[in-house]
Amino acid sequence: MTAPLTPHDPPPPHEDPAEGRPPAHGQPAGDSSVPNPSGYPEHPEHPSGHPEGSEHSEYSEPGPELRAELVQASLVAIAVAVSGVLLGLLWLWLAPKVPLVSDGTAVYLKNSEGEDAIGADGMFTLLGLAFGAISALIVFLLFRHGGIALVIGLAIGGVLASVIAWRLGLWLGPTSDVVAHAKEAGKGVTFDGPLKLGAKGALLAWSVAAMVIHLALTGLFGPRDPEPALPHVASPEAR
Numbered sequence: 001m002t003a004p005l006t007p008h009d010p011p012p013p014h015e016d017p018a019e020g021r022p023p024a025h026g027q028p029a030g031d032s033s034v035p036n037p038s039g040y041p042e043h044p045e046h047p048s049g050h051p052e053g054s055e056h057s058e059y060s061e062p063g064p065e066l067r068a069e070l071v072q073a074s075l076v077a078i079a080v081a082v083s084g085v086l087l088g089l090l091w092l093w094l095a096p097k098v099p100l101v102s103d104g105t106a107v108y109l110k111n112s113e114g115e116d117a118i119g120a121d122g123m124f125t126l127l128g129l130a131f132g133a134i135s136a137l138i139v140f141l142l143f144r145h146g147g148i149a150l151v152i153g154l155a156i157g158g159v160l161a162s163v164i165a166w167r168l169g170l171w172l173g174p175t176s177d178v179v180a181h182a183k184e185a186g187k188g189v190t191f192d193g194p195l196k197l198g199a200k201g202a203l204l205a206w207s208v209a210a211m212v213i214h215l216a217l218t219g220l221f222g223p224r225d226p227e228p229a230l231p232h233v234a235s236p237e238a239r
Contacts, residue, residue, distance in 0.1 A: 072143055073153030080135050080157025080210075087131055087161060087206075088168030091195075094127070095120040095169070098193035102182035120195055124166070125202040132158055132209025139210075140217045151211055158207030166203065169195050 096119035100107050136154060143150055173195035175181050185191040197203075 069149040073149040076153035077157035081160035084161025084164035088165035092169045095123045099190050100193045107182050121199045125205045128205030129209045132206040133213045136210040136213035154210040155207040162203040162206050
């Protein structure tokens with residue numbers, strides 16, 4: 001007698017029936033009919049399923065605005081630096097002169113108790129503060145929507161303008177060769193001493209004044225960002 005035929009045991013509920021079987025004809029090995037559980041298409045380079053370049057799309061818009069601000073800042077720095085020529089001419093004209101006199105063997109201050117020697121530093125500082133305030137006002141009126149790039153342009157241009165004004169005043173002023181100037185003037189004849197800038201910190205007066213005034217004008221009269229709209233909440237009666 002033969003034993004009765006028994007049906008094969010059904011596979012466990014969590015076991016894939018196709019596991020361990022060879023791939024069917026026309027189906028590549030390793031291919032599974034089970035869809036991606038995440039719901040996103042699989043990308044070898046981007047496991048998250050997002051298309052390439054989408055992560056950088058939100059940063060592509062500020063590019064032209066940033067380039068425009070850099071161009072404006074460069075133009076402001078150049079214009080401010082060129083205006084240093086006017087500062088140098090005014091400093092040469094308004095700075096108090098230092099009278100010197102020679103007795104044939106040495107050169108002395110004609111007025112030993114005078115403050116003309118430090119008056120040039122004070123005049124340069126005052127002119128630098130005035131020019132800084134004026135340049136900040138002009139830049140604010142021309143570029144009311146400017147950002148921090150304009151402030152940096154003002155600062156760099158102010159330093160360059162101060163250096164240009166300082167060197168121009170020394171070049172156009174009395175010669176720094178006091179001995180030769182005394183011999184040329186003669187014994188007992190008063191002549192003007194060279195124009196000097198003893199306090200080098202005065203070279204920062206223009207930049208400091210420009211930054212402070214521009215930031216103050218922007219804070220007081222600059223454009224304001226629009227306030228976000230409040231979400232509308234429906235009343236209980238309308239529900």
